[in-house]
Amino acid sequence: MADVVEDEEKWLAAGVAGLQQNAFYMHRALDSNNLRDALKYSAQMLSELRTSKLSPHKYYALYMRAFDELRKLEMFFKEEARRGCSIIDLYELVQHAGNILPRLYLLCTVGSVYIKSKEAPAKDVLKDLVEMCRGIQHPVRGLFLRSYLAQVSRDKLPDIGSEYEGDADTVMDAVEFVLQNFTEMNKLWVRMQHQGPAREKEKREKERSELRDLVGKNLHVLGQIEGVDLEMYKDVVLPRVLEQVVNCKDELAQYYLMDCIIQVFPDEYHLQTLDVLLGACPQLQPTVDIKTVLSRLMERLSNYAASSIDALPEFLQVEAFSKLNNAIGKVIEAQVDMPVLGVITLYSSLLTFTLHVHPDRLDYADQVLGACVKKLSGKEKLEDSKATKQIVSLLSAPLEKYNDIVIALKLSNYPCIMEYLDSETNKVMATVIIQSIMKNKTRISAADKVEALFELIKGLIKDLDGTVHDEVDEDDFKEEQNSVARLIQMLYNDDVEEMFKIICTVRKHILTGGPKRLPFTIPPLVFSSLKLVRQLQGQDENPFGEEESTTPKKIFQLLNQTVETLSNVPAPELALRLYLQCAEAANDCDLEPVAYEFFTQAYILYEEEISDSRAQVTAIHLIIGTLQRMHVFGVENRDTLTHKATGYSAKLLKKPDQCRAVYVCSHLFWVDDQENIKDGERVLLCLKRALRIANAAQQMANAARGSTGSVTLFVEILNKYLYFFEKGNPQITVAAVQSLIELITTEMQSDSSTPDPAADAFLASTLRYIEFQKQKGGAIGEKYDSIKV
Amino acid sequence: MPSRRRTLLKVIILGDSGVGKTSLMNQYVNKKFSNQYKATIGADFLTKEVQFEDRLFTLQIWDTAGQERFQSLGVAFYRGADCCVLVYDVNSMKSFDNLNNWREEFLIQASPSDPENFPFVVLGNKIDVDGGNSRVVSEKKARAWCASKGNIPYFETSAKEGINVEEAFQCIAKNALKTGEEEEIYLPDTIDVGTSSQPRSTGCEC
Ligand SMILES: Nc1nc2c(ncn2[C@@H]2O[C@H](COP(=O)(O)OP(=O)(O)OP(=O)(O)O)[C@@H](O)[C@H]2O)c(=O)[nH]1
Ligand SMILES: [Mg+2]
Numbered sequence: 001m002a003d004v005v006e007d008e009e010k011w012l013a014a015g016v017a018g019l020q021q022n023a024f025y026m027h028r029a030l031d032s033n034n035l036r037d038a039l040k041y042s043a044q045m046l047s048e049l050r051t052s053k054l055s056p057h058k059y060y061a062l063y064m065r066a067f068d069e070l071r072k073l074e075m076f077f078k079e080e081a082r083r084g085c086s087i088i089d090l091y092e093l094v095q096h097a098g099n100i101l102p103r104l105y106l107l108c109t110v111g112s113v114y115i116k117s118k119e120a121p122a123k124d125v126l127k128d129l130v131e132m133c134r135g136i137q138h139p140v141r142g143l144f145l146r147s148y149l150a151q152v153s154r155d156k157l158p159d160i161g162s163e164y165e166g167d168a169d170t171v172m173d174a175v176e177f178v179l180q181n182f183t184e185m186n187k188l189w190v191r192m193q194h195q196g197p198a199r200e201k202e203k204r205e206k207e208r209s210e211l212r213d214l215v216g217k218n219l220h221v222l223g224q225i226e227g228v229d230l231e232m233y234k235d236v237v238l239p240r241v242l243e244q245v246v247n248c249k250d251e252l253a254q255y256y257l258m259d260c261i262i263q264v265f266p267d268e269y270h271l272q273t274l275d276v277l278l279g280a281c282p283q284l285q286p287t288v289d290i291k292t293v294l295s296r297l298m299e300r301l302s303n304y305a306a307s308s309i310d311a312l313p314e315f316l317q318v319e320a321f322s323k324l325n326n327a328i329g330k331v332i333e334a335q336v337d338m339p340v341l342g343v344i345t346l347y348s349s350l351l352t353f354t355l356h357v358h359p360d361r362l363d364y365a366d367q368v369l370g371a372c373v374k375k376l377s378g379k380e381k382l383e384d385s386k387a388t389k390q391i392v393s394l395l396s397a398p399l400e401k402y403n404d405i406v407i408a409l410k411l412s413n414y415p416c417i418m419e420y421l422d423s424e425t426n427k428v429m430a431t432v433i434i435q436s437i438m439k440n441k442t443r444i445s446a447a448d449k450v451e452a453l454f455e456l457i458k459g460l461i462k463d464l465d466g467t468v469h470d471e472v473d474e475d476d477f478k479e480e481q482n483s484v485a486r487l488i489q490m491l492y493n494d495d496v497e498e499m500f501k502i503i504c505t506v507r508k509h510i511l512t513g514g515p516k517r518l519p520f521t522i523p524p525l526v527f528s529s530l531k532l533v534r535q536l537q538g539q540d541e542n543p544f545g546e547e548e549s550t551t552p553k554k555i556f557q558l559l560n561q562t563v564e565t566l567s568n569v570p571a572p573e574l575a576l577r578l579y580l581q582c583a584e585a586a587n588d589c590d591l592e593p594v595a596y597e598f599f600t601q602a603y604i605l606y607e608e609e610i611s612d613s614r615a616q617v618t619a620i621h622l623i624i625g626t627l628q629r630m631h632v633f634g635v636e637n638r639d640t641l642t643h644k645a646t647g648y649s650a651k652l653l654k655k656p657d658q659c660r661a662v663y664v665c666s667h668l669f670w671v672d673d674q675e676n677i678k679d680g681e682r683v684l685l686c687l688k689r690a691l692r693i694a695n696a697a698q699q700m701a702n703a704a705r706g707s708t709g710s711v712t713l714f715v716e717i718l719n720k721y722l723y724f725f726e727k728g729n730p731q732i733t734v735a736a737v738q739s740l741i742e743l744i745t746t747e748m749q750s751d752s753s754t755p756d757p758a759a760d761a762f763l764a765s766t767l768r769y770i771e772f773q774k775q776k777g778g779a780i781g782e783k784y785d786s787i788k789v
Numbered sequence: 790m791p792s793r794r795r796t797l798l799k800v801i802i803l804g805d806s807g808v809g810k811t812s813l814m815n816q817y818v819n820k821k822f823s824n825q826y827k828a829t830i831g832a833d834f835l836t837k838e839v840q841f842e843d844r845l846f847t848l849q850i851w852d853t854a855g856q857e858r859f860q861s862l863g864v865a866f867y868r869g870a871d872c873c874v875l876v877y878d879v880n881s882m883k884s885f886d887n888l889n890n891w892r893e894e895f896l897i898q899a900s901p902s903d904p905e906n907f908p909f910v911v912l913g914n915k916i917d918v919d920g921g922n923s924r925v926v927s928e929k930k931a932r933a934w935c936a937s938k939g940n941i942p943y944f945e946t947s948a949k950e951g952i953n954v955e956e957a958f959q960c961i962a963k964n965a966l967k968t969g970e971e972e973e974i975y976l977p978d979t980i981d982v983g984t985s986s987q988p989r990s991t992g993c994e995c
Contacts, residue, residue: 056862057862057863057865060862060863060865061865061868063865064865064866064868065868068868068869071797071849072797075796075797075847150833151833151834154833154835155835155836209861210861210862210863211861211862212861213830213831213854213859213860213861213862214831214862216830216831216859217830217831217833219830220827220828220829220830220831223827224827226821259858260830260859263827263828263830263856263859264827264828264830265827266823266825266826266827267825267826268825
C-alpha cells in the first residue's frame with residue numbers, strides 16, 4: 001500500500017516536471033508572441049494529463065497546474081484577438097494538435113475566447129465543444145476535461161440577462177448544454193466501476209467517490225442559471241436529471257446525485273415538485289441509503305419553514321406533510337431489509353419536520369409516532385443500541401419543541417413507543433421526561449395526566465420485565481429515585497378533590513416499586529399528603545358533609561396505610577419519623593384519636609423493630625420532641641404516652657444516653673405555653689433520676705479506668721435545673737441548685753478526676769450565665785441573687 | 790529572463806456552509822442577490838476586472854463548498870492563491886468559531902512561502918438580518934480575533950443589501966497584489982543556471 005502511494009508521488013512529480021518544462025517554453029513563446037510555439041508547447045504540456053497512473057486526487061493536482069497555465073494562454077489568445085488575429089482561425093488552428101486530449105483542452109480554451117469575442121453565438125460554440133468532448137472516453141480524463149469545459153463556460157452561458165443571451169429560448173440552450181455535459185459525465189463516472197479487474201473494486205469505488213463533485217458540479221451550475229424558473233425546473237431540469245439518476249442504476253451515483261439535487265436547488269422548487277422528487281425514491285436501487293437522502297430533504301425544508309413564516313402557506317398548499325409521510329411509507333415498504341435504525345431515523349426526521357412546520361398539528365406528530373409503532377410491533381424489544389438512541393431522540397423531540405410534557409401526554413402513541421425500549425433506555429427516556437418537567441417547571445395538575453405520566457416513566461417506578469438488575473450502580477439508582485421524588489413534589493393542584501386524586505394515583509404507582517424504591521418515594525408522597533391536610537385545615541369543614549368529599553381524616557387513614565408499607569422494606573426508622581410527622585399534623589387538626597394512633601404505631605416500631613442503640617437514641621429524642629409539642633391529648637392519653645417515653649429513656653443501653661434522655665423527658669411535664677402541663681414534681685423526679693444515672697455512669701467509669709469520668713453530664717443537668725428554676729418551677733429550689741453546683745465542684749477537685757477542659761469550660765460558662773442573670777436585676781436578678789456561687 | 794507582468798490575482802473564499810460566500814461573490818461580480826439557498830458543490834471561480842493604481846487586474850475569485858461532503862476532490866486549487874477571504878455569519882457563533890479551522894487548514898494545504906504574512910481578509914456577513922437583532926458575534930470580538938492573527942483586515946458586510954461588498958473586495962484585491970507570493974520560477978534542466986537567477990528559496994532568506 002505504501003509502495004503504491006510512493007509510486008504515485010513519483011508519477012506526480014514526473015508529471016509536474018514535464019508540465020513545468022513545457023510551460024517554461026510556452027511562456028517564452030508567449031513573451032515573444034510566437035503563436036506556433038505557444039501552441040506546440042502548450043499541447044506538449046497538456047500531454048501530461050494523458051497519464052492513467054494517478055489517483056483522482058493526484059490527477060487533480062496536476063490538472064490544476066495545467067489549468068493555471070491555460071489561463072495565461074487564454075489571456076494571450078485574447079490579446080491575439082485584440083490584435084486582429086481571427087479567432088475563428090485560431091479555433092481551426094488548435095485542432096491540428098496531434099493528440100486528442102491536448103487538442104480538446106486547447107479547443108475549450110480558444111472556445112471560451114471565441115464566445116467572449118461574440119463572433120459566433122455562444123450556443124453554437126458550446127454545442128460544438130460538448131459534442132467534441134465525446135472523443136475522450138477514458139473516465140478520469142474525460143471527467144476532468146468536461147469539468148474544464150464546465151468551468152470555462154461557467155460565465156458564458158446564454159442565461160437571461162447575460163451578455164451572451166441570444167434572441168429566443170436561449171436559456172434553454174444553456175440548460176441543454178449543461179444537461180448534456182452532466183449526462184455524459186455521469187455515464188463516464190458510472191462506467192468506471194466496470195473497468196479494471198474485479199479485485200480492485202474497492203479502490204475503484206473510493207476513486208469514484210473522490211470524483212463525484214465533478215459530476216455534481218453540473219447540477220450546481222444548473223441551480224445557478226437564473227433563467228431556470230420553477231416552470232422550467234419542473235418541466236425540463238428535474239425530469240431530465242432524475243431520468244439520468246434512475247436509469248444509471250448505480251448506487252453511489254443515485255445516492256450522491258439525489259443529495260445534490262436536494263442541496264443545489266431552492267426549497268420553493270422542492271415544495272412544488274415534491275411528488276416527482278419523492279416518486280423517484282422507490283425507483284432507486286434497493287441498496288441506496290434513501291433514509292439519509294430523505295432526512296436531509298426534510299431537514300432542509302424544516303429549516304426553510306423556520307426561516308420565514310411566509311413559507312408556511314406553501315407547505316399547506318402542497319400538502320407537504322402527507323406527501324412526505326406517504327413517500328416514507330412507500331420507501332420502507334419497498335426496502336424490506338431496511339434496518340430498524342433506518343426506519344426510526346426516517347420517522348425522526350419527519351417528526352422534526354412536522355414539529356417545525358406544523359406545531360399546531362399534534363395529530364400529525366401522533367400519526368408519525370403511530371407509524372413508528374406499527375413498524376416496531378411484531379418485533380422483540382430493540383437490541384440495537386443506535387436504534388434505541390434514535391428512539392430517544394425521536395421521543396425527546398416533542399419535549400424539546402413544546403417544553404411541556406403535558407402536550408406529549410396527549411400523543412396517544414407516545415407510550416406505545418416507549419414499550420419498545422429496553423429497560424435501560426426506558427429509564428434514560430423517563431429521566432429525560434422528568435428533567436424536562438423540572439427544567440420547565442411544568443405544572444401537571446390533573447389526575448389523569450399524572451396517570452399517563454407515571455405510565456410513561458414506569459421504567460423508574462418499578463422493575464420492568466421481572467428481572468432485577470443487580471449490576472445497577474448504587475449511585476445511579478439513588479439519582480434516579482431522587483428525581484422521581486422531586487417529581488412527586490411537583491405535582492400540585494389547588495383543588496382539594498383533584499389533589500387527593502393525584503395523591504391516590506401516585507400512591508398506586510409507587511407502591512409497585514418494591515422495597516428498594518419505597519424509602520425514596522414514600523416520603524415525598526407523605527409530605528404532599530400532609531400539605532393537603534394543612535390546606536384543608538384552613539378551611540371550614542363542609543357543613544353538608546358530603547360522603548365522598550375529602551377530609552383530613554380520610555387523608556390520615558390513607559397516610560397510615562401508606563407509611564405502613566414501609567414495614568415490608570423494612571425501614572422502621574424512616575417509618576417512625578413519618579408517623580411522628582403525621583401525628584403532629586393530626587394534632588394541628590385536633591384529631592386526638594388519630595394522633596394517638598400514629599403515636600401508637602411509632603411506639604410499636606420502637607419496641608419491635610428498632611434495635612440498634614444509636615438508632616434508639618435518635619428515635620427516642622424524636623419521640624420526646626414531638627410529644628412535647630402535642631396539645632391535643634387529654635390527660636389520660638398523654639400520661640400513657642409520656643410514661644412510655646420515660647420508660648424507654650431509662651432503658652437505653654448506655655448510661656450517658658439514658659441520663660440525657662431522662663432529663664429531656666422533664667420537658668414533657670412542663671410545657672411553657674400549656675397551662676395544664678406544669679407538673680413541677682415530676683420534673684424534679686426526672687432530673688433526680690437523671691442525676692442518679694449520671695452518678696452510676698461515673699462509678700462505672702471509675703471501676704473501669706480507675707478514675708472518675710467526666711462531669712459533663714452533671715453540668716448538663718445543672719443547666720436543666722437552671723431552666724426550670726428560671727421558669728418558676730417551685731420544686732427547683734435555690735438549695736437544690738446550690739448543692740448541685742457544690743457537688744460538681746467537689747467532683748472536679750477530687751484527685752481521681754480526669755482533667756476534661758471541655759467540661760471545665762462548660763461549667764465556667766454556666767456559672768458565668770448565673771452571674772450574668774444576677775447582673776440583669778429585676779425579678780430575674782433577684783431570683784438568681786440568692787444562689788451563692 | 791523576461792518578466793511577465795502579473796495581472797491575474799487569485800482569491801479563495803472559505804467559510805462554513807450558508808454564511809454567504811456564493812452570495813458575496815455574486816453580489817460583487819454580478820450585482821445580484823437571491824434569498825434562496827443553493828449549496829455550492831466543489832469549487833469554481835468567477836473573474837472580475839479591477840482597476841488598481843492605473844493598472845488593470847483580473848481577480849479570479851474561487852468560491853468553495855462549505856459543506857465538507859461537497860469537497861470530495863480536495864483542495865489542490867488553493868495552490869498559488871494570493872489572498873484568502875474568511876467569511877462567517879455574524880448571527881452564528883459556530884461559523885465564527887470555525888474561522889480558525891479554515892485559516893489553519895488553508896495555511897497547511899496552500900503552504901504559502903511566508904505563512905506569517907500571508908494576506909487574509911475576514912468578512913462578517915449578514916449584518917442586515919433582523920435589523921442586527923439576531924446578531925451573536927460582536928464586532929469587537931471579531932476585530933479582536935483579527936488583531937490576534939496579525940491584524941487581518943475586517944469588514945462587516947451584507948451580500949443582500951450590498952453593504953461594504955465593494956469596499957471589502959477592493960481591500961482583498963489590494964492585499965492580493967502586495968502579497969509576496971510570486972509565481973514559482975521554473976528553469977528547465979537544459980538551460981544554464983546563472984548565478985543571478987537562482988530559484989527562489991521557499992524558506993527564510995538567512
Ligand atoms: N439576509 C441575508 N441573507 C444572506 C446574506 N448573504 C447570504 N444570505 C443568504 O444565506 C443563504 C446562504 O447563502 P450562500 O451564499 O449560498 O452561502 P454559502 O456560504 O455559499 O454556502 P455553501 O455554498 O453551502 O458553502 C442564502 O439563502 C442567502 O440568500 C446576507 O448578507 N443577508
Ligand atoms: Mg456557496
